[in-house]
Amino acid sequence: MSKFLKTAIATAALALLPMSAQAAQTASIVSFTANQAGPNLTYVDNGAAGWSLSTDGTKKVLVTLEDFDGNFVSGVQADFSFLGTGTSFAENTNGDLWSQHFAGGTVSFISTAAFSLGSTNYAAGSNILSLSFSGGELSARVNGTSGNALASIPGDGFSNVTSDFLSFPPIQLTDFSISLANVIPGFCIGECGIQGQSSVRFQNFTGRGSGDFTAAVPEPGTWTMLLLGFGMVGFAARRRQVAAAA
Template sequence: MTMMKNSLALAFTLTAVTLSATTANAATTVDIKTGVGAPGTTDANWSIETPSAELVASIPQLIHANWYSGGAPAGQNGNVDGARWITPNADGTLNQPVGTVTYSTIFTLSQIATAATLTGNFWSDNRVTQILLNGIAIYNNGSSASQFGGGTGVPLNISTNLLAGANTLSFLVQNDSGTGGPGSNPAGLRVSAVFSAVPEPGTWMLMLLGFGAVGFSMRRRQKTQVRFQFA
């Protein structure tokens, strides 16, 4: 009877641990794409800071001719992921001053994850110099080349640490002097990516220990011998 109680206790423990791991895994995938909404509106998930002001992120109805994708509805003009460009102005063709434009979003994770991967693609005009997660650089770019090329964009596959609760992700986009001189370049960013966090190693260790304990208990139970004593 005692052996059966122990087995049931271990089974309940294992079930609880397994459910915990499943919950943690499900709670740590976050879509951080830009331009969630209709052209001509604002993206409430992103904010923009220019050298002179803090602005809302606009989803422009018009985009620069060099921005080959992301201006059309999903499935059209190369925009197969639903992400759109965001800019400091409602008109994406307007020029911006030379300097760094910072695009930021805040997302929340309910579980602490010791490892996470940011996967997807981004496009920018002119170029992303850094990507910051909670103020720590997770991407650095020393190239002077623009990143608004047609189609595929710049791939992201970055592993980093996350925090339980609020996390801030920022793209620092350098707006360079255009062919017409300083202040003759538009500025914009398009991101289609997700954070996929890995449950804590401790969670997996508890699961393995639970499986081992149940197996050991069942093995001992099978070896138990019943002896009859006659008077």
């Protein structure tokens, strides 16, 4: 194989890398809703130690799964566990929108009943998705006696990602968000005299959370071309090693 052809193959394979990022599907692959009455997440301001948004132990949820092979299942029973912590104070980000930044945390979904996805059967106790995270924020509109909040965590803060039904790579998680409704007693900062205040946080509340993970994966054709390109590069390298040895 000529040096020119080898170089051309290598260049083509490397050129496909940005293409794979651009030609990607993005979809919700794990979404959940509460499967029990009452709140499933609690916010607590711990003073000097910081604050936390967490489940009280584990909470029952119903999960919908999609695996990018066209397989889809809803109503999967699972235990949801979440713990996010931070030390930041509330920041006025836009109008009446206030935010506090997560330092990090963990999240997991463990099935409590057997389920099937495509042709694969999964037993109760399967790890639907578990990971650690850093960054993200908890945002809410204040001052108010009731309302909604959003916990948003970008995928570039994820680590220790494991799952019994997803493979990493080629699937790349891009975002995790939890929408909080039925917030009691609502959103308040300090004593609700928010004008000009600093070094204050949201006051304690409970809420009912639902949310989803989104992910990106290369289009099947692009992924195949990428693997083929690297395979050809590897083949050329092996041929050169054999020729040198001879």
